Amino acid sequence: MCGITARVGTEDASESLVCSLENLEYRGYDSAGIAVKNGTGLKIQKREGEVSELKAAMAGSGIVGDVGIGHTRWSTHGPPTNENAHPHVDCSGRVAVVHNGIVENHAELRRDLEARGHTFRSDTDTEVVPHLVEERLDAGDDSETAFRAAIDELEGSYALAMLHEDADTVFATRTGSPLVLGIGEDANYLASDVPAFLEFTSRVVYLEDGDVAVLSADDYRITDADGFEVSRPVEAVDWAAEDAGKGEYDHYMLKEIHEQPTSLRQTIQGRLDGDDVVLSEFPAGSFSEVSRVHFVACGTSYHAGLYGESLFADWDVDAQTFLASEYAAHPPAVPEDTLVVGITQSGETADTLAALEAAADAGARTLALTNVVGSTAARECDDALFIRAGPEIGVAATKTFSSQVATLVCLGERIARDVTGSPTPDHAARLDALADLPEHVEAVLESSTAADVAARHAHESGHFFIGRGSAYAVALEAALKFKEITYEHAEGFAAGELKHGPLALVTADTPVFAICNGNNEAKLASNVREVQTRGGPVVGVCPRTSDALADAADEVLTVPATHPDLVAILANVQLQLVAYHAANDLGRPIDKPRNLAKSVTVE
Incomplete structure (x- = not known):
C-alpha cells in the first residue's frame, strides 16, 4: 500500500528521499511528502498527486537536512489532498510521522486527543501518532520513550517512522506491515521495500513485528517491544540497482514482460537434474506426511494457485485453491496432514498472512511461496520456497506469475513423488519442457x-x-x-x-x-x-x-x-x-x- 522511507547521514537527505519515493511509487501515488531536520526545526513539503508534483514543489524551496523521512500514499482514510498527505505533525510542529497500514482504534484516540485540546488538520488515521508523542514529550519523556509510549496505544497494522526536532535520529517500528533497514557506508536508510534504497546500498536488515529501530548516521539499534536489544541478521540483496529501473523501456510493465526469460532461468536454476527435481529446501521425503494441499492467495497469485491446482489434480495430489481473504474469514476444515501454501509475491500480503495464520492455528503445516527472502511470510511459515524472479515494480504482476507457476511445477513434482511414491505421469517430457521454457518465452516475445x-x-x-x-x-x-x-x-x-x-x-x-x-x-x-x-x-x-x-x-x-x-x-x-x-x-x-x-x- 503506502510507501515510507527515511535517511540519516551527514549530507542533505532531501534528494535521496525523493529518489526513494520515486522507487516506491508502485506502493501508492495519491500524494507524497518529506520532512527533514536541518538544525532549525523540521521542514516539510507535501503535495497531492504523484512524486513528480512533490519534486516540482521542492525545486528552489531550500528544503535541506541531513535527517529525513518520506512517504508516498495509497489512500485509505481521507481523500488524496495536500492536507491528508504525509508526513503528519503534532500541534507544535516538533514531531513528524509517516505511516503505512491502518490504525484501527484511531477514531477513539482522536476523540480523546481532541477532548484534551489537540487540533487535527487531516482526515487520516496516522495523525493521532504525532499527537500521542507530543503528550509524552510534554510530560517529560525523551524522544524514544515518547515514541514507544505512543505505539503502545495503537491497534492495527502499521509501519511507522518518526522525526523529532531535537534528535539526530529516526525512530521506526513495524507491526503487520513491512519495514527494512538499509545499512550504508556513510548513511543509513529505512523503507517499506528494498528497491527504495537499492542504488545506495544492498545490505539490509529485515525488521520483525514489534521491533523498534533507532537509526543514526553511523549506527543503528533494534529493540523488541519490551525494550530489550535484539540482533537481526544483515543480509546482502543480490538485486542490482538497474534491476529496479525501467532501462530502455517506456514502462516497468513492458520491461518486466520482457524479463521473463531471465526470471524463469533464475527460477529453475539448479532445480532440474535430468528427469528429477532438486529442491535443496525439500529433499526426498519432505512431504511424505502430506495428504492434501491448500493454496491461499490473492489476485494474480490466486490465479497461479488455480494453475497449480489443475496440475496437481492430474498428478493425484489432492489440492484446492482458496481466496486468502475468504480462507481467513471462514477457514475450512484443515486436518493436521494438510500443507497450506501461501502464494504471495511480496510475502507481505495482509490477507494471505491472515490465512496462513489461521491455517497454523488449525495445526496445518505452512509454506510460503514468495519472491522476497526476508518477508513476513518467509519468516513466519514453517517452510519457504522462493520464486527468484527478481524485483517487480509494475503494479500489474507479470514475470512473477510465470515464475510462480514454474516453481509450482517443481514443488508439485516433489510433493507427488513423496505422496504417491512415484514420479508424475510424463514427468521427463514436462521437465525437459520446463528447461526450455525461457527460450520459448523469448520466441513469443520476438514474434x-x-x-x-x-x-x-x-x-x-x-x-x-x-x-x-x-x-x-x-x-x-x-x-x-x-x-x-x-x-x-x-x-x-x-x-x-x-x-x-x-x-x-x-x-x-x-x-x-x-x-x-x-x-x-x-x-x-x-x-x-x-x-x-x-x-x-x-x-x-x-x-x-x-x-x-x-x-x-x-x-x-x-x-x-x-x-x-x-x-x-x-x-x-x-x-x-x-x-x-x-x-x-x-x-x-x-x-x-x-x-x-x-x-x-x-x-
Whole structure:
C-alpha cells in the first residue's frame, strides 16, 4: 500500500528521499511528502498527486537536512489532498510521522486527543501518532520513550517512522506491515521495500513485528517491544540497482514482460537434474506426511494457485485453491496432514498472512511461496520456497506469475513423488519442457503480433477470455491484467460455462480470446463456434500445432508447441502483451493504474 522511507547521514537527505519515493511509487501515488531536520526545526513539503508534483514543489524551496523521512500514499482514510498527505505533525510542529497500514482504534484516540485540546488538520488515521508523542514529550519523556509510549496505544497494522526536532535520529517500528533497514557506508536508510534504497546500498536488515529501530548516521539499534536489544541478521540483496529501473523501456510493465526469460532461468536454476527435481529446501521425503494441499492467495497469485491446482489434480495430489481473504474469514476444515501454501509475491500480503495464520492455528503445516527472502511470510511459515524472479515494480504482476507457476511445477513434482511414491505421469517430457521454457518465452516475445491484435480490439465494449484447466486459470489472469491497466470491461470464464450464461454477453463488439493449452482442443473449437454464431469475433491463443482452433478462430496468436502443462504460461505472455498494448493505445497510466497499489498490506 503506502510507501515510507527515511535517511540519516551527514549530507542533505532531501534528494535521496525523493529518489526513494520515486522507487516506491508502485506502493501508492495519491500524494507524497518529506520532512527533514536541518538544525532549525523540521521542514516539510507535501503535495497531492504523484512524486513528480512533490519534486516540482521542492525545486528552489531550500528544503535541506541531513535527517529525513518520506512517504508516498495509497489512500485509505481521507481523500488524496495536500492536507491528508504525509508526513503528519503534532500541534507544535516538533514531531513528524509517516505511516503505512491502518490504525484501527484511531477514531477513539482522536476523540480523546481532541477532548484534551489537540487540533487535527487531516482526515487520516496516522495523525493521532504525532499527537500521542507530543503528550509524552510534554510530560517529560525523551524522544524514544515518547515514541514507544505512543505505539503502545495503537491497534492495527502499521509501519511507522518518526522525526523529532531535537534528535539526530529516526525512530521506526513495524507491526503487520513491512519495514527494512538499509545499512550504508556513510548513511543509513529505512523503507517499506528494498528497491527504495537499492542504488545506495544492498545490505539490509529485515525488521520483525514489534521491533523498534533507532537509526543514526553511523549506527543503528533494534529493540523488541519490551525494550530489550535484539540482533537481526544483515543480509546482502543480490538485486542490482538497474534491476529496479525501467532501462530502455517506456514502462516497468513492458520491461518486466520482457524479463521473463531471465526470471524463469533464475527460477529453475539448479532445480532440474535430468528427469528429477532438486529442491535443496525439500529433499526426498519432505512431504511424505502430506495428504492434501491448500493454496491461499490473492489476485494474480490466486490465479497461479488455480494453475497449480489443475496440475496437481492430474498428478493425484489432492489440492484446492482458496481466496486468502475468504480462507481467513471462514477457514475450512484443515486436518493436521494438510500443507497450506501461501502464494504471495511480496510475502507481505495482509490477507494471505491472515490465512496462513489461521491455517497454523488449525495445526496445518505452512509454506510460503514468495519472491522476497526476508518477508513476513518467509519468516513466519514453517517452510519457504522462493520464486527468484527478481524485483517487480509494475503494479500489474507479470514475470512473477510465470515464475510462480514454474516453481509450482517443481514443488508439485516433489510433493507427488513423496505422496504417491512415484514420479508424475510424463514427468521427463514436462521437465525437459520446463528447461526450455525461457527460450520459448523469448520466441513469443520476438514474434508476437499482440500489438496489432490490441489495436483492433482495444476500443470494443467488452473483452472475454476462455479456457479449460490451466488455460482457465490464465483466462482469469488475462482478464485481470486487461481490466487493471486498460480500465475496460474484461471477464474470464471456463470455456464450458459459456453456454450456461456468459454467452448472453457476446456481441459483435465483444472479442473472445480462446486459450488452448493443447488439451481439449476440439471442445474449445466448439465453444469458439458458439461465439461466432452469435457474431462475436474470436482470437485464438494456442500452440502452432493446434490446427482445429487455428481454423476455427478469426485470428490467432501462436506460441511454441511444448508440453501441455506449460503452454498456458506462454499464452499468458501473449495476453500480457495484448493488455499492455491496448492500455498504451488507450493512453492509460500503465505502471500506475488508478486505485491500485502493488503490495496490499491491509485487510
